Amino acid sequence: MGTHVIKMPDIGEGIAEVELSQWHVKVGDLVVEDQVLADVMTDKAMVDIPSPVHGKVIALGGQPGEVMAVGSVLISIEVEGAGNLKESDKPAPVAAKEPVAPKVETVVENKPAPAAAPRPAAVCQGPMVAREADERPLASPAVRKHALDLGIQLRLVRGSGPAGRVLHEDLDAYLAQGQSNASAPASAAYAQRNDEEQIQVIGMRRKIAQRMQDATQRAAHFSYVEEIDVTAIEELRAHLNEKHGVSRGKLTLLPFLVRALVVALRDCPQMNARYDDEAQVITRLGAVHVGVATQSDVGLMVPVVRHAEARSLWDNAAEISRLANAARNGKASRDELSGSTITLTSLGALGGIVSTPVLNLPEVAIVGVNKIVERPMVVKGQVVIRKMMNLSSSFDHRVVDGMDAALFIQAIRGLLEQPATLFVE
Template sequence: MGIHVIKMPDIGEGIAEVELVEWHVKVGDSVAEDQLLAEVMTDKATVEIPSPVAGRILALGGAPGQVMPVGGELIRLEVEGAGNLKEAPATAAPQPQAAPPAPVVTAAPAPAPQAPAARPVAVAAAAVAAPRREPGEKPLASPAVRQRARELGVELQYVQGSGPAGRILHEDLDAWLTHGQGAAPAAAGYAARAGEQQIPVIGLRRQIARKMADAKRRIPHFSYVEEIDVSDLEDLRQHLNAKHCAQRPRLTLLPFLIRALVVALRDFPQLNARYDDEAEVITRFGAVHVGVATQSDAGLMVPVLRHAESRDLWGNAAEVTRLAEAVRSGKAQRDELSGSTITLSSLGALGGIVSTPVINHPEVAIVGVNRMVERPMVVNGQIVVRKMMNLSSSFDHRVVDGMDAAAFIQAVRGLLEHPATLFLE
């Protein structure tokens, strides 16, 4: 038997260290070649580390949340044959190791289903019996499963896992919810509750926290809110969907908003820009690369719709759909998550009346979309029902003056309230 050491791979792009997000194995486990060992994160990309060999886990190189250097020892296995680490004095240099398989880079863990009660239960009832775990032993589960369990109020220590090495799957949560076996007694609705839960801020949540704090610390935000009558726009959207539903992607409001940004930015290029506050240089862009804030099970991410100015409504609609699916399925690549010049943030039906979006540093503007509602409005002296929607936008006051911000949003308003002007050249 020999020892095989797997080192933290070089992910590229000059990255010197990564954060260890989660182990998928524990000491004593037997692993197969290409089996997933761990997930690490750099910036906003999650990297899955597979095993290049089969063997038994002897030691793990760190704990979740720990920042590890590239080239540092990630994991140590006992393998058949000589391995890549010779038994030698501590001063002797280890033998070169075999190159591990290429890591799989994704944007986020696979998303959890949004309607757990509707999913079929694929686990036998016997599988939900209370598991036997050592005191302090952490159940194996993906970040998506852990988040879903937190949302459901389920303690994973009571859930029996049916995956490899007892890993808890979404199906196991379904089975636990259906049968409820082995669980701690549920407290009555008005019963006093005690206990605390400490949740480490690691992985994507840590990256989001740092980015938001950095943006608010470095950028003097100011916000501007305007209401828009989107009745005619909504009529056009529904007409186009009805006419082209069989041949073209379904249109939401987002492609029209993106088109309005593209047209309005022709007269306000200072908003399609990034500000390097260390070099004190503003870079304006001819291309409009729109960041589309997208919620995933792992947290908020901003995939980038590149060259929005070169696409028609359906082209932008298809690309927004593709990017959102890539983020939510954990398949977005690094170049799809960077390079935006202005960001569009929409909370959809949850959009409220007003919001104050945080600028996506180092950009200088973000346009936030609130929900559309029907309200009585006075039009030509008559009270009529119109579809109204607010835009809540934020700007970097170091680069954008208040008058320019207001004029830009008014230009967007004019385009959306008279949708034919979106297509005039």
């Protein structure tokens, strides 16, 4: 028997250290080749660290939340044969320690998500599996997406695949077992509870917290809200989907909004900019790289549709869909999560009436989309039912004046209410 040492890999782009976000294994576990051992967090992206060998875990090189240098020992695995351990590779013993974290309260956060069907309420739970609260079970991206859509906490599902991997059949079995519990006495719902849960703020959650705090402390936020009649563009969207949906793919409202941003920015270029507040320099960009805020199971991510100004409606739609799937499955690269010039954020059907989005620094504008509702409106002296939607957008008042922000949003409004103008050159 020998020992195979896995060191913290060089993620690239000059990164010297990364944060160990989560272990998927513990000492004593048997692992197989390509099994994910840990998640590490760079400035922008979560990266899976797979096992290159079969073997047994004999030592872990760090604790979740710890910042580790590239090249430091991450994990040691006992393997058949000589292994790769050198004397200099032997890890120093890691003292066991309890994670320290503040108690957190359940809050409603500003977590934009792509326009899509809302996640269903959590289903009745079947028999639970004894896993730690931060333990991430093995599962393919498709299974994780399926569990998310069903409202199932994947860590509670017993996996029947290799190394305990959760399969689609396991989700079905969990649902079936949960339904048998539906007849339990209702009085259990009123039982007194005194349990508490402490959640360590690490990984993506820590990065989000830092970025949101940084943005609100540095930028002078102000918001501007305008209602838009989207009846005509929704009719156009339905017509295009009926005519071209099979051959070109279905369109959501998001690619129309991206197109409206591109056209409106031609007359309002100061919104497509980055502000370096240390150098006191505003950089206006010709390229429109639209960040599309996306909710994933590890937190808020902002994949970037590059050169939206050069893409067709369907090209933007396909790219939004591709990037959203990559972000939700944890497969988005650093390049795909950086470089935006303006951000679009939408809570979809959960969008509410008004929101106050936080800027994605160093950008100076973020356009927030609220839900579409049918309301009676007065049109040419007649009360008619129209589809209405609010845009709740925020700007950096250090570089964007209120009048300019209003003109920008009014330009978007005009384009969406008269959708033919989106395509008139």
